[in-house]
Amino acid sequence: MLRHSITLSLALAFMAACSPKAPQVMPIDDPSLERLDLSIMPPSWMVAEGQTHFKKRVAEIDAEGPSPNGIVLIGDSITEGWMSLDFPYDRMVANHGVGWDVTEGMLERLPLILRESPKAIFVMIGTNDLSYDRTPDQILPPLKISLVSYANRWPDTKIYLQSVLPRNGQWDKSVVALNAALRNLAEDKAMRGRVTYIDLTPVFGISPDDMRAEFTNDGVHLTDAGYVAWGEALQPYLPRD
Numbered sequence: 001m002l003r004h005s006i007t008l009s010l011a012l013a014f015m016a017a018c019s020p021k022a023p024q025v026m027p028i029d030d031p032s033l034e035r036l037d038l039s040i041m042p043p044s045w046m047v048a049e050g051q052t053h054f055k056k057r058v059a060e061i062d063a064e065g066p067s068p069n070g071i072v073l074i075g076d077s078i079t080e081g082w083m084s085l086d087f088p089y090d091r092m093v094a095n096h097g098v099g100w101d102v103t104e105g106m107l108e109r110l111p112l113i114l115r116e117s118p119k120a121i122f123v124m125i126g127t128n129d130l131s132y133d134r135t136p137d138q139i140l141p142p143l144k145i146s147l148v149s150y151a152n153r154w155p156d157t158k159i160y161l162q163s164v165l166p167r168n169g170q171w172d173k174s175v176v177a178l179n180a181a182l183r184n185l186a187e188d189k190a191m192r193g194r195v196t197y198i199d200l201t202p203v204f205g206i207s208p209d210d211m212r213a214e215f216t217n218d219g220v221h222l223t224d225a226g227y228v229a230w231g232e233a234l235q236p237y238l239p240r241d
Contacts, residue, residue, distance in 0.1 A: 040111065043104045045132065050100030057098040061112050067094035068117045071239065075124040076101040078165065078222060085224065088231040089238050094118070102129045107142040110149055119239040120158040121150055122198075126182070127164045127220065130174045136181035144185060151194040160237055161186050162198045166205035168219030176208045196237075203233045 042054035057080070070092025073079050079097030087093045094116055098105065106125050123146075129139045150159050163179045179201065186197035201208050204215055204226070211219060215226035222230065 040108050042100075042108065043102060046100060046102065046105065050128075053099050054101060054105060058109065058112065061096060061098075061109075064094075066115045066117065067092040070094060070118060071120045071122065072113065072116050072118040073097055073122050074106065074113060076128050078127070078220075079124055081222060081227065085227050088235065091239075100128060101125065102132070102134070103139050103143040103146070107146050110146060113146075114149065114153050118154065118157055119241075120160065120237065121154075122160045122162060122234065122237075123147070124162040124164065126178050127167060127175070130164075130167070130178065136178055139178065140181055140185055144188070144190065147185070147195055148190055151191060158237070158239070159195045160198050161195050163200050165220075165222075166201060166207070166209055166211040168209075168211055168216070173209055179208070198234070198237065200230070200233055203229055 040058050042051045046054065071089055072094045073082060073087070074096045076097060077099030080095065080099050082093075082097065083095050087095075096109065096113055098109065101109075103125050106123075123143075125143065126139050147159065147161065150157065161182060163182060164175050167175045179199070183197050183199070185191075186195045204211050206212055215223055215229060217223055
């Protein structure tokens with residue numbers, strides 16, 4: 001029943017956050033979140049291999065437990081890739097990257113994320129949604145609920161929404177449209193000035209829809225050089241205290 005109570009809490013929180021006269025609310029305040037029953041499930045439309053990996057990563061993240069007073073990285077396989085590298089931050093880093101994930105899956109993982117108590121959150125999500133031919137109108141609603149929930153849960157935490165990286169091939173033009181929508185989302189009144197958009201396109205792209213060759217081997221995922229460039233781009237946003 002935990003999952004159903006969480007869904008109801010999220011819906012109420014989102015409705016309150018979007019109301020112009022609504023007070024700030026905490027979407028979830030449940031001691032049972034100290035340990036989950038792992039009923040968190042991937043979207044049913046995700047490919048089978050992705051669903052398997054999603055469940056594996058959820059179990060791993062749950063077993064690791066929270067990493068207080070550091071930063072949280074949230075995203076898909078591009079974020080998960082930091083696990084085999086040293087993220088350029090000398091304090092706690094909680095990696096909530098899940099390969100194959102989409103914005104609906106990230107919303108399902110909200111209970112895991114809300115166990116953290118971070119100084120800053122860095123979100124990059126949406127490129128896999130494009131692989132399923134999903135439009136910004138489908139991609140943004142679950143992302144918006146997640147961001148509003150972060151803002152309500154942690155009033156003093158910096159929240160950074162990063163652009164989706166340039167992507168070579170079939171979905172390259174869609175990346176441009178999605179990033180424009182992400183920028184607008186960060187400026188939405190429901191965010192109450194809490195979310196900062198980080199445009200990584202100048203770092204990674206020869207053009208907005210063409211990733212630099214040295215940063216990728218497949219047009220989507222990053223090489224070590226790509227991660228170095230990403231880490232350098234995030235330096236101005238990392239907590240200093």
